[in-house]
Amino acid sequence: MGGGSWSTTHAAVHQQLKDRSLLPQGARVLAAVSGGQDSLCLLRLLVDLRPRWGWSLRVVHCDHQWRADSGANAQFVQELCQAWGIPCHRAIAELPCATEAAARQWRYRVFAEVATQAGCTHVATGHTASDRAETLLYNLLRGSGTDGLQALAWQRPLAPNSAVAVVRPLLALTRQQTGEFCRQFDLPVWQDATNQDTRYARNRIRLELLPYLRSHFNPGLEMTLAHTAEVLAAEVDLLETLAAELHAAAVTPPATDGGGWKIQRSPLRAAPLALQRRVLRRVLQQATVAQVGFDHVEKLVALLVAPNGSQSDPFPGGAIAVVQGDWVEVSR
Secondary structure: OOOOOOOHHHHHHHHHHHHHOOOOOOOEEEEEOOOOHHHHHHHHHHHHHHHHHOOEEEEEEEEOOOOOOHHHHHHHHHHHHHHHOOOEEEEEOOOOOOOHHHHHHHHHHHHHHHHHHHOOOEEEOOOOHHHHHHHHHHHHHOOOOHHHHOOOOOEEEOOOOOOOEEEOOOOOOOHHHHHHHHHHOOOOOOOOHHHHOOOOHHHHHHHHHHHHHHHHOOOOHHHHHHHHHHHHHHHHHHHHHHHHHHHHHHEEOOEOOEOOEEEEHHHHHOOOHHHHHHHHHHHHHHHHOOOOOHHHHHHHHHOOOOOOOOEOOOOOOOOEEEEEOOEEEEEO
16 A cells, blocks of 8 residues: 555645645644544555655544444454554443444544554544534524534534544545545445434434435535635634633633622623623633523623612523623523
């Protein structure tokens, strides 16, 4: 394997890597490989592009122990990596994860541990434009704000304040394109039966909702939604920067000897509603450490113009907000 293989997909991903500075020259890359078509497409592209970029490359495979064939799946990935000359780390869940969200959290903890042990600078995942479209719809149907709709960015820190970046080099390709790539290069894709299980909401979106929307509304729906997510990502970046500045100017964290979070009302009242909501959502997340919903944020927004002495009913976790002159204090 190596630089002998070249296709329009190789050229497109090579260009994306350059344009977006996703994986710099000489990066130490940990590729997350399940054995499915997207991750095999990713791995083959990384192997073929490696001579041009000088990366050091290794693989991590996460065995969730959800399926009877998960051991065979892991063995398949390990043998493929051996044939391609790539070190492979297999992580096995001690207990099967109860939900998709729990499984994802476990995977990213594994990525962090393996990346740290191996001195990797980047973790590459095989997420595609199709995943981006599905995530946007999934979060929209759950009532997410713009932050959820722009999920799956091209790159982000692996964890808050982490020096390791997660990168997604395939976000301009659809699942159909990764499938065509695997057929073109005769890659041995592992078929995961759980991808057809419609008990999972994401699978219903992929197998039932997206095909319906494609056939009845927009044949290019996946790329359209992926582009929407891309636009939202840039807007969220801007709003987050502005909200961080306003938060720093108007919010005082609790003193070491107790008390609550203090929010100065006048600078927030002068700000646009979008920034008010962002700052107040952040304060609630910091003060309550609970799931913060739209209604919770709106209760706090209302207190920006409420009379002195007004207070909210309890937020999740038991905190209450009270108006004290030009300040709102959120405390338990």
